[in-house]
Amino acid sequence: xxxxxxxxxxxxxxxxxxxxxxxxxKAISEYIWNAFDAEATNVNITVVPNGLSGISxxxxxxxxxxxxFNEVDETFGQFLDSKKKAKRTPVTRGxxxxxxxxxxxxxxxxxxxxxxxxxxxxxxxxSSHLNEYEYSDLSTCSHKNSGTKVxxxxxxxxxxxxxxxxxxxxxxxxSWLLVAKPKLKLRIxxxxxxxxxxxxxxxxxxxxxxxxxx
Numbered sequence: 518x519x520x521x522x523x524x525x526x527x528x529x530x531x532x533x534x535x536x537x538x539x540x541x542x543k544a545i546s547e548y549i550w551n552a553f554d555a556e557a558t559n560v561n562i563t564v565v566p567n568g569l570s571g572i573s574x575x576x577x578x579x580x581x582x583x584x585x586f587n588e589v590d591e592t593f594g595q596f597l598d599s600k601k602k603a604k605r606t607p608v609t610r611g612x613x614x615x616x617x618x619x620x621x622x623x624x625x626x627x628x629x630x631x632x633x634x635x636x637x638x639x640x641x642x643x644s645s646h647l648n649e650y651e652y653s654d655l656s657t658c659s660h661k662n663s664g665t666k667v668x669x670x671x672x673x674x675x676x677x678x679x680x681x682x683x684x685x686x687x688x689x690x691x692s693w694l695l696v697a698k699p700k701l702k703l704r705i706x707x708x709x710x711x712x713x714x715x716x717x718x719x720x721x722x723x724x725x726x727x728x729x730x731x
Contacts, residue, residue, distance in 0.1 A: 522651040527596040529648040532618055535596070539615075541623040541674050542686035547616035548577050548667060549691060553701060555581030555665070562705045566676050574670035575624065583633035583663035586655050589640065593617060593650045618647055624669035633663035688713055 525532070536544075552560045557579035567573040584592060596618065620627040621644035629640045637660065640652035674683070684705065692712040695701055703710045 519654050520651050521653075522649065523590060523594060525594050525596050525648045525650070527648060529646060532596050532647045533621070535615060536619060536621065539619055539622050541678070542683045544619035544622040545575070545683055546687055546690045547619045549687065549703065551616050552577065552579035552581050552665070553694065555579065555583070557581035557664070558700055559702045560704070561707075562703075564679060564706055570676050572672040572674065572676055572679060574668055575672055576666060576668045578664065578666040580662060580664045583665055584629065584631035584638075584640075585633070586631075586636070586638050589638075589652055593640065593642075618642070620644065620669050621647060623674045624672045626671075627667055627669050629665060629667045631665040632658050632660040635660070684710075 549560055549562075560577065560579045563576040563578075565573045565575075596615070617627075620642075624644070626641065626643045630637060631640075635657060636655045637658040638653050638655050640650060642650045687703070687705075688710050691703055691710070692714070695703065695710075695712040
């Protein structure tokens, strides 16, 4: 399988300077919004602890429209620019082109697998070279629908930080969208996240030894 290696139009220094004030929880939220912006109905986050109070990997998978292979260079090659600028709706969040690089605030590497029309490809960026990305050729896949999976590893935030900071932030940040569009679902390790102040019953998300009550 041939791998193409490309560079963004921006330097690594300029990319990192724009992300300097971004927190890990905000960075993770960017990927959730990217999924919903791509017309996903379901976004599932899987967090794998490493057994040493840390996290081995975080996986986010969605059933959105997927990444258009023919627009990879347009999508990943331009920082602070996004096609969403021309496709904004009342609930579109991402439009500045920062989200795809924000993983550097909580992980060393991001690896996307995206599929549509019976074909898929993979794309990888590492935090030590944010201005470089490499991607595979298209290959046939078994997925009948479209979607995208992005895996982050190794993760640089602790398990406790994810439980006590990230989950509450995600719930707060996404609540209004889940209320506005009830068909949209966000799950963490299989447990649905309910909008703050709108849950009729207690919803508990368990991760490690922590309980998160909504």
